[in-house]
Amino acid sequence: MKKVRAAGYEYFIEKYQLRVIPHWHTSSVSSVGTSKATVMKDGLERTTFPPVRWPGDTIGDHLEFALKYDGINLGILSAVFSVVSASEIAAWIESKPTGKYTRRIWFLYEFLTGQTLPVNDVTQGNYIVLLESDEYYAADPGIRVKRQRVVNNLLGNREFCPVIRRTEKLLSMEEINIHQQCDELLKSYPPELIRRALCYLYSKETKSSFEIEHLKPSASRVERFIASLEMATKRDFCNKEDLIGLQNRIVDERFKDSDYRKNQNYIGEMISFRDQRIHFVCPKPEDVESLMAGLLVSHANMLENAPLLSAVIHAAIVAFGFVYIHPFEDGNGRIHRFLIHNILFLKNAVPDGLMFPVSAAVLKKPDLYDYALEAFSRPLLPLLKFDLDDLGQMTVSGETGNFYRYIDMTVQAEVLFEFVKMTVDHELAMELDFLMDYDRARKAIQEVIDMPDQKLDLLIKLCLQNNGRLSADKRRTHFAFLKNDELEVIEEIVQNELSGKRSLIE
Numbered sequence: 001m002k003k004v005r006a007a008g009y010e011y012f013i014e015k016y017q018l019r020v021i022p023h024w025h026t027s028s029v030s031s032v033g034t035s036k037a038t039v040m041k042d043g044l045e046r047t048t049f050p051p052v053r054w055p056g057d058t059i060g061d062h063l064e065f066a067l068k069y070d071g072i073n074l075g076i077l078s079a080v081f082s083v084v085s086a087s088e089i090a091a092w093i094e095s096k097p098t099g100k101y102t103r104r105i106w107f108l109y110e111f112l113t114g115q116t117l118p119v120n121d122v123t124q125g126n127y128i129v130l131l132e133s134d135e136y137y138a139a140d141p142g143i144r145v146k147r148q149r150v151v152n153n154l155l156g157n158r159e160f161c162p163v164i165r166r167t168e169k170l171l172s173m174e175e176i177n178i179h180q181q182c183d184e185l186l187k188s189y190p191p192e193l194i195r196r197a198l199c200y201l202y203s204k205e206t207k208s209s210f211e212i213e214h215l216k217p218s219a220s221r222v223e224r225f226i227a228s229l230e231m232a233t234k235r236d237f238c239n240k241e242d243l244i245g246l247q248n249r250i251v252d253e254r255f256k257d258s259d260y261r262k263n264q265n266y267i268g269e270m271i272s273f274r275d276q277r278i279h280f281v282c283p284k285p286e287d288v289e290s291l292m293a294g295l296l297v298s299h300a301n302m303l304e305n306a307p308l309l310s311a312v313i314h315a316a317i318v319a320f321g322f323v324y325i326h327p328f329e330d331g332n333g334r335i336h337r338f339l340i341h342n343i344l345f346l347k348n349a350v351p352d353g354l355m356f357p358v359s360a361a362v363l364k365k366p367d368l369y370d371y372a373l374e375a376f377s378r379p380l381l382p383l384l385k386f387d388l389d390d391l392g393q394m395t396v397s398g399e400t401g402n403f404y405r406y407i408d409m410t411v412q413a414e415v416l417f418e419f420v421k422m423t424v425d426h427e428l429a430m431e432l433d434f435l436m437d438y439d440r441a442r443k444a445i446q447e448v449i450d451m452p453d454q455k456l457d458l459l460i461k462l463c464l465q466n467n468g469r470l471s472a473d474k475r476r477t478h479f480a481f482l483k484n485d486e487l488e489v490i491e492e493i494v495q496n497e498l499s500g501k502r503s504l505i506e
Contacts, residue, residue: 003031004048007055008066009076018079021379024165024408025070029054059084060092064101072131072163074406078112090117100128103148110147111158122149129153137164137313137413139305155302155309155317159294162317162409170410173417174310178349181424186351189432194353197435201355202226204431208359209337212366224249225334229355232342238299238318240292246338247331255330260288264394265326266386276392280377281384282326287401294405295321303346311347312420315340316413324376324404337362340416357431361422372415376407434498441497448489449482460494468495 006014008027013020025045038047047069055065063080066073081089086109093106103122107130110116129151131138142153154161164170186194206225210217217225228249231237237246240260248256267280283291299318302309323336337359341350350356362369380403386396442456451459455478462474469491470479482490 004028005031005054007049007053008062008070009073011062012066012076012080012084016080016083018076018083019383020076020079021376021383021403023070023073023076024410027065027069058092059088060095060102060105063089063092063105064099067101067104071165072136073408074108074112074161074163075402075408077108078402078406081109081113086115086117090119093117093119097122098125103128103150104130107145107148107150107152111152111154114158121147125149127151131163135166137166137170137306137309139301140308142305153305155306156298157294157301158405159290160298160321160405161294162298162321162407164313164317164413165408165410167410167414169414170313170417173312173414173421176417176421176424178311178344178420178424179351182351182354182356182428185424185428185432186354189436193432193435193439197432198353198355200435201357201431202229205229205341205355205357205359208357208363209334212337212359212362212369213333221250221252228338229341232338233345233352236303236346237339237342238296240296243327243335246335247328250334251328251331257328257330260292260327261285261329263329264396265329266394276388278381278386278388280373281381281386281394281396282324283404284396284400287404288325288327291325291401291404292327295325311344311349312417313413314347315343316409316416318343319416320372320376320409320412321407323373324407344420356420356423357427358419358423360427360431361419364422364427365419368415368418372412375411376409437497441493444493444497445490448493449486455479459490460498463491463494464498468499 005011005028006026007029009023010026010028012018022044025047027047027049029049029051031051033050034052036047036049036053038045040046049069055061063077066076089105089109093102096102097106097119106117106119127144127149129138129142131153133140133153137155138153139155140153142151144150145152155164156162189197203222203226206222206229209225210222228246235242237243244257244259262285264285265282266278267282268276268278295318298321299314302314302317306314319336319339322339323332326332328335340358341356344350344356383403384396384400385398386394388394438460441460445456445459459470459479462478463470466474470482470487475482475487479487
């Protein structure tokens with residue numbers, strides 16, 4: 001009778017009943033057969049190996065198997081190291097201290113636990129990289145660790161360390177040269193239009209970012225966010241002081257924070273007058289300081305030790321890491337999208353003098369954006385123990401910090417690349433084409449009747465809001481001075497030049 005035994009990470013999850021976010025790849029070993037078989041189930045890749053691949057019965061055997069066939073998962077390794085015997089791991093390491101998987105496991109144990117195993121340093125042999133560069137995005141050249149003769153090329157640190165795999169999708173998208181494609185696009189438009197478009201694009205990006213959260217901000221809040229976006233091109237905002245200052249500028253005066261949050265927050269929706277559906281539980285407040293410190297150090301580490309790392313990969317780590325930590329009471333989503341801009345400019349992915357309207361692309365595909373957010377939040381939710389009181393105050397029990405420290409952000413990077421590609425291929429050109437059409441419409445209307453610019457812009461907007469025609473009510477209250485034949489020509493101009501472009505002006 002055919003039997004299948006769990007191996008690698010799955011072995012530890014079953015043996016110790018670990019509460020961990022599922023790994024993208026799981027392994028088992030069959031009792032019969034000569035070949036392996038891989039299937040996709042519930043979005044995860046599951047491989048069954050033939051009997052000859054059974055790793056053995058020790059902790060070290062399955063750790064080595066996990067790294068060899070399942071890959072790196074810092075969250076699961078951290079959970080394993082918290083329950084297995086350090087002496088058993090040390091004994092296994094001493095049995096073959098120079099093996100490449102042994103040294104990696106040894107390094108990761110001390111890196112993740114902060115404890116030093118009673119094992120002598122490796123004193124000879126070549127250095128090995130922790131992450132294989134053909135499988136993972138990694139720091140280059142990384143940091144040499146003499147103890148295990150390992151090159152630590154992780155993108156983060158013990159407090160916050162994401163992993164992103166080099167999938168076929170990401171490798172194909174890496175070929176996109178954002179800066180070059182933007183430069184080529186801009187050559188198709190007059191320099192004067194580009195200069196004028198900048199203000200329009202800042203306003204568009206601001207309104208799109210608020211609209212993603214279904215918010216209708218006041219004019220003053222819009223202006224404050226525009227001013228903040230303009231600063232995103234000028235300096236690195238990935239430090240605590242600047243992030244708090246940014247939060248203060250973009251939220252309602254009553255919800256400014258002077259520090260990271262001290263309360264438990266969450267994202268949910270009311271499904272009845274007394275019940276809520278919880279979508280995401282944020283880290284406990286006592287974990288926020290270390291998580292944010294880790295995120296900011298990871299950012300600095302990537303700038304210094306991974307200068308060739310894709311700007312989009314870098315932006316995905318910082319922006320999604322930030323929104324998952326949710327360090328403030330309000331404004332987290334807008335800051336998350338602000339950080340995308342900030343990193344793209346810091347990494348010189350976007351030409352000077354250009355606003356990159358990525359939020360407009362997000363608005364076009366909200367389901368894709370939700371998919372990126374839920375790739376982490378959905379599997380996390382069943383692992384958490386929390387209660388809500390009658391006032392909606394949440395209490396989370398147990399140790400949960402490591403769930404947020406060690407995230408596989410491959411999906412988030414893939415989705416951000418898609419939005420960046422959409423922005424380069426469609427949104428930027430669409431916005432610039434709209435401005436050219438708008439200028440042409442304005443000029444044509446001014447030949448019909450010369451009116452103040454503000455009146456002219458309002459007239460076009462009102463026509464676009466009513467399928468190209470000015471409503472009788474708006475004509476009576478705002479444009480009673482227009483003659484019938486003038487209005488008829490103006491409506492025809494709007495319909496011909498700007499038909500179907502209402503969403504671009506709003």
